[in-house]
Amino acid sequence: xxxxxxxxxxLFNTVKRYYPKYYSKDDVKTFVRAGQLTPEEYKExxxxxxxx
Numbered sequence: 001x002x003x004x005x006x007x008x009x010x011l012f013n014t015v016k017r018y019y020p021k022y023y024s025k026d027d028v029k030t031f032v033r034a035g036q037l038t039p040e041e042y043k044e045x046x047x048x049x050x051x052x
Contacts, residue, residue, distance in 0.1 A: 009037050011037060
């Protein structure tokens with residue numbers, strides 16, 4: 001069975017590293033709106049579903 005790999009957005013590791021100390025949930029939402037993170041990545045970082 002082939003292993004499935006998912007590619008994360010370029011900023012995913014940086015945002016995850018600095019959330020919540022330097023980035024707020026609103027900051028992370030801004031990255032999603034700008035197309036730099038996906039809604040799924042938002043959930044992985046914040047633990048909450050993305051909602052605008």
